Amino acid sequence: MTLLEVKNIEMQYAQRPFMFKRGQExxxxxxxxxxxxxxxxxxxxxxxxxxxxxxxxxxxxxxRPTKGEVLFQGINLYETTSKHKKIIRRDxxxxxxxxxxxxxxxxxxxxxxxxxxxxxxxxxxxxxxHKVRELLDCVELESTIAQKNPSQLSGGQQQRVNIARAxxxxxxxxxxxxxxxxxxxxxxxxxxxxLQTLQKDMQLAxxxxxxxxxxxxxxxxxxxxxxxGQLVEEIGKDEAYKHPASLELYNAILPSHPRERTKKFFR
Amino acid sequence: xxxxxxxxxxxKRLFSLTILLVIxxxxxxxxxxxxxxxxxxxISKKFLAPSWDYPFGTDHLGRCVxxxxxxxxxxxxxxxxxxxxxxxxxxxxVGAFVALKRGIxxxxxxxxxxxxxxxxxxxxxxxxxxxxxxxxxxVLIALVFTQFIYYSRLIRGLFIxxxxxxxxxAARISGTSGIKLIIRHYIPNLLPPxxxxxxxxxxxxxLEIAGFSFxxxxxxxxxxxxxxxxxxxxxxxxxxxxxxxxxGLAIVLVVLLLNHLASSFKKLG
Ligand SMILES: Nc1ncnc2c1ncn2[C@@H]1O[C@H](COP(=O)(O)OP(=O)(O)OP(=O)(O)O)[C@@H](O)[C@H]1O
Ligand SMILES: [Mg+2]
Numbered sequence: 001m002t003l004l005e006v007k008n009i010e011m012q013y014a015q016r017p018f019m020f021k022r023g024q025e026x027x028x029x030x031x032x033x034x035x036x037x038x039x040x041x042x043x044x045x046x047x048x049x050x051x052x053x054x055x056x057x058x059x060x061x062x063x064r065p066t067k068g069e070v071l072f073q074g075i076n077l078y079e080t081t082s083k084h085k086k087i088i089r090r091d092x093x094x095x096x097x098x099x100x101x102x103x104x105x106x107x108x109x110x111x112x113x114x115x116x117x118x119x120x121x122x123x124x125x126x127x128x129x130h131k132v133r134e135l136l137d138c139v140e141l142e143s144t145i146a147q148k149n150p151s152q153l154s155g156g157q158q159q160r161v162n163i164a165r166a167x168x169x170x171x172x173x174x175x176x177x178x179x180x181x182x183x184x185x186x187x188x189x190x191x192x193x194x195l196q197t198l199q200k201d202m203q204l205a206x207x208x209x210x211x212x213x214x215x216x217x218x219x220x221x222x223x224x225x226x227x228x229g230q231l232v233e234e235i236g237k238d239e240a241y242k243h244p245a246s247l248e249l250y251n252a253i254l255p256s257h258p259r260e261r262t263k264k265f266f267r
Numbered sequence: 268x269x270x271x272x273x274x275x276x277x278x279k280r281l282f283s284l285t286i287l288l289v290i291x292x293x294x295x296x297x298x299x300x301x302x303x304x305x306x307x308x309x310i311s312k313k314f315l316a317p318s319w320d321y322p323f324g325t326d327h328l329g330r331c332v333x334x335x336x337x338x339x340x341x342x343x344x345x346x347x348x349x350x351x352x353x354x355x356x357x358x359x360x361v362g363a364f365v366a367l368k369r370g371i372x373x374x375x376x377x378x379x380x381x382x383x384x385x386x387x388x389x390x391x392x393x394x395x396x397x398x399x400x401x402x403x404x405x406v407l408i409a410l411v412f413t414q415f416i417y418y419s420r421l422i423r424g425l426f427i428x429x430x431x432x433x434x435x436x437a438a439r440i441s442g443t444s445g446i447k448l449i450i451r452h453y454i455p456n457l458l459p460p461x462x463x464x465x466x467x468x469x470x471x472x473x474l475e476i477a478g479f480s481f482x483x484x485x486x487x488x489x490x491x492x493x494x495x496x497x498x499x500x501x502x503x504x505x506x507x508x509x510x511x512x513x514x515g516l517a518i519v520l521v522v523l524l525l526n527h528l529a530s531s532f533k534k535l536g
Contacts, residue, residue: 090442103434104434104456116442
């Protein structure tokens with residue numbers, strides 16, 4: 001079943017809100033259209049500044065696009081009653097690119113992970129404590145971390161707290177914006193495996209935004225490539241990249257052996 | 268920020284806070300502490316020098332200056348405190364509403380604020396007092412109004428500064444919205460600047476109340492208020508300058524302490 005439909009999205013940041021719109025800049029996103037099935041993982045790759053995070057925010061319903069619509073389970077995110085929105089909210093979660101900034105600096109890790117539970121579940125305090133411990137355990141974090149502040153965590157720990165928070169409500173779709181890029185290889189592998197298990201067990205769908213082609217390839221059922229705010233190519237799991245923009249990204253991967261590097265990089 | 272500076276800001280804060288607290292308690296328990304009825308007129312006792320019975324002496328109507336000074340704490344510091352608290356609470360409600368709503372509501376709000384803020388607050392308050400007539404109650408209303416406009420604009424700006432922050436968007440995604448969002452996320456992160464400005468402005472408001480009373484638009488005789496007492500004392504400035512000195516020094520002391528306190532808040536962040 002189709003979970004998400006993104007139709008003809010255009011995004012242009014206005015210099016001035018309301019009334020005084022000045023100088024037109026090139027749109028950040030243009031004619032972006034794709035759809036996502038339940039339980040599917042869609043990879044989005046593209047150069048820095050190509051509009052991936054912006055697209056992510058639009059899909060999440062927190063930034064209204066200039067044109068186009070986003071349908072989640074058939075409901076338009078930007079034209080819906082607040083009651084519907086609350087239901088959608090639960091099923092549509094996110095891991096932000098910048099983990100540290102996505103935490104309220106005044107909160108402890110416990111308060112951060114607990115927040116979605118407070119809003120959607122009728123849990124008692126002990127139930128919440130139990131659930132938070134379970135979630136932290138899921139992303140391989142010690143439960144002693146719960147009383148710390150975000151600034152006392154390493155970048156990788158922050159990212160995992162973010163993932164734990166996104167998992168708290170058993171959503172249907174998680175937008176993962178560079179969600180594992182500051183983890184070491186071993187942890188990356190563990191988290192990817194965890195995400196894939198959840199995907200199977202709970203029919204969870206992902207939008208996996210990354211510049212890491214290998215991780216994306218490993219994670220995704222389908223990959224779309226973005227360039228200057230447009231989708232330029234869509235490939236299946238085992239297909240090769242063809243579009244010049246994709247090849248440029250692909251060729252920029254460092255080969256694992258130094259001997260093979262020289263040719264490509266120092267021509 | 269170095270530890271030493273933080274330590275010094277802490278000491279500073281404790282110092283000003285303690286003295287202000289003592290003054291506040293003196294005002295609170297004034298009825299018990301006052302040696303005489305501050306309103307009781309006895310012409311035969313006018314201009315008495317300080318004594319055990321009358322610690323600060325008596326004024327031109329033979330009233331106990333010490334008792335009047337104590338009761339005046341309520342009218343000066345007390346009303347300023349009330350004005351500030353009411354104004355900031357209203358401002359948080361309105362400022363938060365427009366900041367979260369944006370669009371046309373916000374636009375109109377800004378225009379109205381701009382027009383009102385174009386007048387100096389005192390002029391605005393004068394205008395209001397002209398409409399309402401002079402009395403303590405109306406001074407309170409006028410000052411709450413002017414402070415409220417100024418603060419709601421300020422709060423709106425602070426809130427909008429946070430609107431785009433990732434953690435606010437993350438909180439929205441976690442399902443937090445409306446009042447809960449404001450209480451859980453905006454307020455805790457904006458508390459230091461809000462507290463600083465509110466504390467700092469208590470001094471300003473005390474001066475304004477005193478100013479209004481001094482020119483006869485505020486607290487009406489025979490109720491004691493520092494600005495009003497300065498006004499009464501000014502006729503006898505040559506013979507008995509201390510009558511102006513007591514309330515004048517009290518104003519200076521409290522305003523300085525409040526500035527001190529506010530600056531320590533700013534440093535601690
Ligand atoms: N709030 C904003 N206001 C104005 N312009 C913005 C805003 N957010 C993003 N942009 C612009 O949109 C473009 C795309 O940004 P976006 O963050 O979506 O890129 P990205 O593909 O996620 O890049 P990266 O891989 O570095 O994260 C950039 O040119 C950026 O300057
Ligand atoms: Mg990005």
